[in-house]
Every structure is written in C-alpha cells, then in structure tokens.
Amino acid sequence: MLHIDQLSASYRGLKALQGVSLDVAKGEIVAVVGANGAGKTTLLKSIAGLVTTEGSITFDGQDLRRLKPHLVSRAGVGLVPEGRRLFPRLSVDDNLRLGAYAITGPDRFKPLDLVFTLFPRLQERLTQRAETLSGGEQQMLAIGRALMSQPRLLMLDEPSQGIMPKLVDDIFCAIQRIRDLGLTVLLVEQRLVEALEIADRAYVLQTGRIVMSGPAADIAGNAAVRRAYLGL
Amino acid sequence: MSLDAMLQVAASGLLMGLIYALVAAGLSLIFGLMDVVNFAHGELMMIAMYAVFSLWQASGLDPFILLPLVAALLFGLGMAIYRLLIARALAVRFNKGMVQIFATFGLAIFIRGLAQMIFGGEFRSITGTWLGGRTWNLAGIYLPLPQLAASLVCLLAFAGLLLIGRTEFGRALEATREDREAVALIGIDRDRIFALGWGLGAATVGVAGVMLAGFYYVSPNVGANFALIAYVTVALGGFGSLLGALGAGLLIGEVEAITAQLLEPSLKQVGMFAIYLAVLMFRPRGLFGKI
Amino acid sequence: MNAITQRRRREAITAALLLAFLIALPLPIHDVYTRNLFIITLLFAGLAQSWNILGGLCGQISLGHSLYFGIGAYVSTLLFVGPHISPWLGMCAAFGTAGLLALLVGWPCFRLSGHYYAIATVVVQEIGYLLFLNWDWVGAASGVYIPFRGESWLGLQFRTAKLPYFYLTLAFATLTWLIAWWIEGSRLGYTFRAVKDDAIAARSLGVRIFPSKMAAAFISGGLTGMGGAIFAQYVGYIDPDSILSGPLSILIALPAVLGGVGTLWGPLLGAAVLIPLRELSSTFLGGSGSGVDLMLYGALIMVVALLRPQGLVSLFPRAKTEAAR
Numbered sequence: 001m002l003h004i005d006q007l008s009a010s011y012r013g014l015k016a017l018q019g020v021s022l023d024v025a026k027g028e029i030v031a032v033v034g035a036n037g038a039g040k041t042t043l044l045k046s047i048a049g050l051v052t053t054e055g056s057i058t059f060d061g062q063d064l065r066r067l068k069p070h071l072v073s074r075a076g077v078g079l080v081p082e083g084r085r086l087f088p089r090l091s092v093d094d095n096l097r098l099g100a101y102a103i104t105g106p107d108r109f110k111p112l113d114l115v116f117t118l119f120p121r122l123q124e125r126l127t128q129r130a131e132t133l134s135g136g137e138q139q140m141l142a143i144g145r146a147l148m149s150q151p152r153l154l155m156l157d158e159p160s161q162g163i164m165p166k167l168v169d170d171i172f173c174a175i176q177r178i179r180d181l182g183l184t185v186l187l188v189e190q191r192l193v194e195a196l197e198i199a200d201r202a203y204v205l206q207t208g209r210i211v212m213s214g215p216a217a218d219i220a221g222n223a224a225v226r227r228a229y230l231g232l
Numbered sequence: 233m234s235l236d237a238m239l240q241v242a243a244s245g246l247l248m249g250l251i252y253a254l255v256a257a258g259l260s261l262i263f264g265l266m267d268v269v270n271f272a273h274g275e276l277m278m279i280a281m282y283a284v285f286s287l288w289q290a291s292g293l294d295p296f297i298l299l300p301l302v303a304a305l306l307f308g309l310g311m312a313i314y315r316l317l318i319a320r321a322l323a324v325r326f327n328k329g330m331v332q333i334f335a336t337f338g339l340a341i342f343i344r345g346l347a348q349m350i351f352g353g354e355f356r357s358i359t360g361t362w363l364g365g366r367t368w369n370l371a372g373i374y375l376p377l378p379q380l381a382a383s384l385v386c387l388l389a390f391a392g393l394l395l396i397g398r399t400e401f402g403r404a405l406e407a408t409r410e411d412r413e414a415v416a417l418i419g420i421d422r423d424r425i426f427a428l429g430w431g432l433g434a435a436t437v438g439v440a441g442v443m444l445a446g447f448y449y450v451s452p453n454v455g456a457n458f459a460l461i462a463y464v465t466v467a468l469g470g471f472g473s474l475l476g477a478l479g480a481g482l483l484i485g486e487v488e489a490i491t492a493q494l495l496e497p498s499l500k501q502v503g504m505f506a507i508y509l510a511v512l513m514f515r516p517r518g519l520f521g522k523i
Numbered sequence: 524m525n526a527i528t529q530r531r532r533r534e535a536i537t538a539a540l541l542l543a544f545l546i547a548l549p550l551p552i553h554d555v556y557t558r559n560l561f562i563i564t565l566l567f568a569g570l571a572q573s574w575n576i577l578g579g580l581c582g583q584i585s586l587g588h589s590l591y592f593g594i595g596a597y598v599s600t601l602l603f604v605g606p607h608i609s610p611w612l613g614m615c616a617a618f619g620t621a622g623l624l625a626l627l628v629g630w631p632c633f634r635l636s637g638h639y640y641a642i643a644t645v646v647v648q649e650i651g652y653l654l655f656l657n658w659d660w661v662g663a664a665s666g667v668y669i670p671f672r673g674e675s676w677l678g679l680q681f682r683t684a685k686l687p688y689f690y691l692t693l694a695f696a697t698l699t700w701l702i703a704w705w706i707e708g709s710r711l712g713y714t715f716r717a718v719k720d721d722a723i724a725a726r727s728l729g730v731r732i733f734p735s736k737m738a739a740a741f742i743s744g745g746l747t748g749m750g751g752a753i754f755a756q757y758v759g760y761i762d763p764d765s766i767l768s769g770p771l772s773i774l775i776a777l778p779a780v781l782g783g784v785g786t787l788w789g790p791l792l793g794a795a796v797l798i799p800l801r802e803l804s805s806t807f808l809g810g811s812g813s814g815v816d817l818m819l820y821g822a823l824i825m826v827v828a829l830l831r832p833q834g835l836v837s838l839f840p841r842a843k844t845e846a847a848r
Contacts, residue, residue, distance in 0.1 A: 321828070330784055
C-alpha cells in the first residue's frame, strides 16, 4: 500500500534519513522503532509532505513526494503529529469537525461515531477547549481528528509521549481496534515493548538508516535490539 | 459646555468610531491570521472609494446599490494581492519581518501612484445620493444621515464577521491562525485559507471605504491618514482581536471628537495618539490582546 | 591576524578608496542638477546608515525617524535665525537634542516588541508632526525661511556653489559609516547583535538589553538630527511636510532596507540606487503629477524586497560580511 524507496531527507542541514526503503501492506500495523534522533519523526514528516526529500514515496500507486501536505492528507494519509498539534483554543467538537474539513458529501461527519466508540471520554468533553484536556485526552482527540479526515493509512508519531501510564494501554488498544476496522497503521514509538506487541512487522532505524526489519515478534526477541534499546 | 453639545460630540465620535473600527477590523483579521501587517491597508480603502466613485459616475447608481459589487471587487483584489505578493513574501528565508513590511509598503506607494495616474491629485466626492446632505434631528442632536448609515452598515459588517467566525470556514481560519502547519495534516489548504482571509480583510475595508465615500472626499492620499488611525486602533485593541478593534475604534472615535472640541480641530488626532501611547505603557499588547 | 581583524581592515581600505573616489567625483561635473543629485544621495546614505545603527545593527525597526531629522533641522535653523548661531554649532545642538529625544521616545517604546514597536514609532513621529504643524512660534504649517547672510563656511551658506554642500554631506556620510564601522568592532556591536538575534538569550548572556537599545537610539537619533540640520542649511527652508513627515521616515529607512539591513555597505548601496532613481523618475516622469514615478518607486521596493530579501548588497558576496541574519 505504501512503498518507500531510497528515501533521503535533510533537516536543518543534517542528513536525517539516508536511503530508507520501507513497505506497508494494507491492514498491517508497522512499527518504526529507534532511539531519539534516529530520524523517525522525519520519516513520517517526509511521507506527510512536510519535509523536502529525495527518493520515492508511493501510496496506492500515487506519487506522494511532490504533493503539498494538504493533498497528501486528501490522498488518504493521516498523520497524528508529535506533540499532537491540536487547535488549543477551539473546542473538542470543533477540532474533530475540522478534521472533516476537506471531506465532502452527506456522510462527512460519520466517523464521529467511530471516534466516540473508541474514545468515549471525548464525548463528555465536547464543548471544552482542547487546551483544557489532559495529555491522554489530547492524544485521543488528535487521533480522533485524524480519523475524521477518513484516512486509509494512519501514521502516529509517539502516541504514548507525555501520557499517564494508565492511559497508554488505552491508546495502544485503540490503535489495534483502528486496524481491526480496516485501516493501515504506521507507528513510530519509543516504547519498544508495547509497540512491538501490537505491531505485525517492525523496522529499526538508527541515525537515518534502516538497520533491521522483520516480524515484530522476531525484533522483540532479538538480543541485539533488546540490548541497544531496552538496556537489557 | 451644555449637555446637548456634549451629547453631540459623543454622537459624532460614535459614528466615526464605528468606521475606524471596521477599517481596523480588516487589518486585524489579516494580522491575526498570519502575522502580517498590511501597510497598504489604507490604499485598499482608497481603491474602494475610487471604485464606488467611478461606478457612481458611470451608472448614476447610489453607493448603497454599488456596495456589494465593490465589496466583491475588493475581495478578489485581496485574494490576488495574497497570491501575487504576500505568498511570496511569506516564502522568503531572510529578514521575513522586514520583507513583509516593505513589500506591502511598496504596494501602497504603487497603488497611490496608480490612483494619481488615473484620477489625478484633485479631491473628488460623490454628490446627490439618497441620503446626501440630510440630517436626523434626534432630540436636539444632529445626526448626518450618510454617517449614520455608514456606522449602521459598519455594525452590520461586524456582525457579519462574527457570524463568519461561527461557520466552518471561520473555524478553519481560527485553526489556521493557531497552527498553520497542523491544518495541512487534516487536508486544509493553508494558502487558500490565507488568500480567503486576505479577501475578507480587503472586502471589510472595502465596505468601510464605500460608506465613507458617501460623505468624505476621495484623493490618492485619503488612505494614509485612515490607515494610521487603523494601525493605532489595532495596536490599541490588540492585534488579531476583532472585538478589540471594535472597542478600540469606538474609544478612538470618542477621543478624537473630544480632542477636536477641547483643542483645535487640526490637533484632533493628538489626543488619540496620546491615549494609545499611554495604554501601551500599561498593556504592551493592547487592551484586549493576548499577553 | 585573525579573520575578523583582516575583514575590518579590508573594509577600512575599501572605504578609504571609495572616499578618495567620491572626493574627486564632482570635480569634472559642473552640472547643477547632477551635483544636487549627488548631495541628496550622500545625505540619504548618511541618514540610512544612522537608521541602520538602530534598525539594522540593533534590530529595532523604527518607522518614525523623520522626527529626529525634523527636530535637528528645527533646532539648528532656529538657532541660526534667532541668535545667529553658526550651523556648525547648530549641528552639534541638533545631535544632542535629537539624541535626547530618541532616548525619551525609546524609554516607553522599547518595552514594545515587533509590530507594536514599529507602529508606536510612527505614532510618536505623527504627534511631533501635528504639534509642529500647529505651533506658531516655529512657523506652524508655513515653516521657517533661513535668511541669506552672505557666503561663508562659518554660516554654511553659498549663493550658487554646490561643491561645499557636496563635501559637507560626504563628510556626514563618512562620519556615519565610521561610527557604524566602529560599533561593529566594539563591545557595543556585540551587545547590539545579541539584542537583535535573540533578546531572551542576550539577557542570559548578561547583556543589558534596555541600555543597549537606548545607546543605539541615542546614536541613531542624534546622527539623524545632524542630517536634518545639514539638510535645512542646504535647502534654506523647512516646514513640517518636508522634514517631519511619514513618507520621509520611510525614505530614511528604505535605502538601508533595500541595500541590506544591518550591513555596512547596504545603506550606501541602497541610497546610490534608490535616491537617483527616485529623483530622476520624479523629474522625468512625475512632473505633471502623473503618478508613474510613484508606481515605479513602489514596484522597485516590492521587487527588491521579494527577490533580494538580504538587500542589494547580497549581489556582492564579499561585501555581505555581517549580512543580516
């Protein structure tokens, strides 16, 4: 579904990605793991069209590399960015409905039901400003907002960052359910154990290069990875 | 001073203040959306005034009828200015702030030259309108009808702006001003929102210009003075705050009317400038600005 | 010798060569119009450099510098017209008065940032304009004529000769350049750059921001006032519209912006391009009030701002030493 070939990108003069190749098949959860500064965020930003790149990015046969960010989103690729990037002074409801801004047709707000099934807490907070939500709720809202634009591929950048441990499980659970509903997920995460638990396959990124890839269970069982990233 | 005279001063300050507020609203809208101060704002107003003057001359129709047409014209012009000039100024990598100031300033001079070329330097005015020269005597206070109509239209325009703020487009505007990068992630074309924002800002000042043309002379330099008042109004109200512009516009109108009464009319702007400086001492981001 | 001293030496040598060229420049040219053009260009080169000290080196975009220009012109003119004080002393008085005024304006305004500061400077200048426009003692709107008291260097009055004014404005432009050059290499320049780049970081480095801005304002305003005094003596007549107006404020800043803000050569280059273009177009295109000159002028500003955001000086890679960052 998503096919990346020999992707390179610079960020503030530094080579953040070098010759990255990666595939995501329909219905998969693919995790990209790696240390801080390995280029994980740049990878997602490249796909979303926020960073200029070399190489090729195709999504269902469409070349994404030359598209502006809003067209990448309209092509069916959603990104839940690092730091969530909600509209803090708008209400939860407005944030969600804006997610469907580019969608037309009578059913444009239909994903709301799905969002409320996944995250019932959002429904209780509809009129609150986004900035008043807790970290976990904000993450739920960010995922919900992305779902409203009806993506086929959902990319998440560190969804567990800055969230109470109790809620982390909820988020990962929701990601699994999103996949079960037929979406494809590309997940960037520092929490290796949880990420590999829900992922089908995984890539390990180190200083801008893919150093290892394979079924998530293999990566999780690989002693070298465990040493490098879990300190075991 | 008698009570009647005081009320008369207050009323004329109120009428002018509403126009100042609407001129400032367009400026504030654009600034709030993308942190760009449009130094050609007064010239947009001048264009609207010349447009209604020319259309009136050609067709004999009343400015009231021409109002929607000129507003639409200014809307298109605002969008074009964004696409051709501002989008490029935003893309510049060095001296961003300075480039934005001087790109719009260059535009202002260009427009003034254009007006000079087409219409010459003399003052022109629209005569024989429905309301021209009539006043309404409200319990001893004289309200010139063209000004009264202008301020009512300004109030309506404000209501319109507030209503637009409640639409989906309005929310997209608000979202874009809060996080111009994140909106792209949900499929919103930032450039289009910016262009529409410029269209809206220009149409707003266009409405003010058309109504002003009903009782004020038109000349290539008419915009400069109103623009300065608009900058003061916006800075006083707080950049980006629509209600701030309304409040500050009314305050400025009143202060001007009172100063003109107390000092000489030619010094009427000194009062508003002094108030503005005094307020900024205590609230560096204006009366209603976010700190 | 490190790179910075080397660069500064190169700048000084270039300046000396340029100065030698400029001293010789008007000698073979006797045409009054051309000499007048040179004088105005040099005056604005100096004014733009003065503006550059506050706006470029220290990063405080003032759009109200004609206030200092106007005050300087009024001070020296009134001293000359009233108590017969020589314009040379008048220039010093103009420097002091305008510098102090800049401190007075800076004291409240430097608390504002960004657009708020820029607009406050416009407003303060506009207040000054309105006050002078209505102040009968200084001639109000009709201004002040400077009586001719015989040709002399002491009174800086010459019936027809342009050459003395040429060298006077050349000296003024040189003085402003030297001061900017000196600031760049001094501790003051270091604090200015820190304030310009990042006020918060500057504070953590121990740079005292407010005094730095005030120092820049004093020098910048004072020099601008001096330019005003020279201008008044040259044209022999001042009124608020010609020396204390909004458009003049922009014209003082513009050469620096077009040439290259915060650079040593930018204001010179900007003035050398802008002022002749403006004068020539208004002579040949604007005579009948056609507005074409204004259109050309406006278009030039837009084009340079968009295509050369670092200023024309960036066309010369070696010259953009301390180019605006």
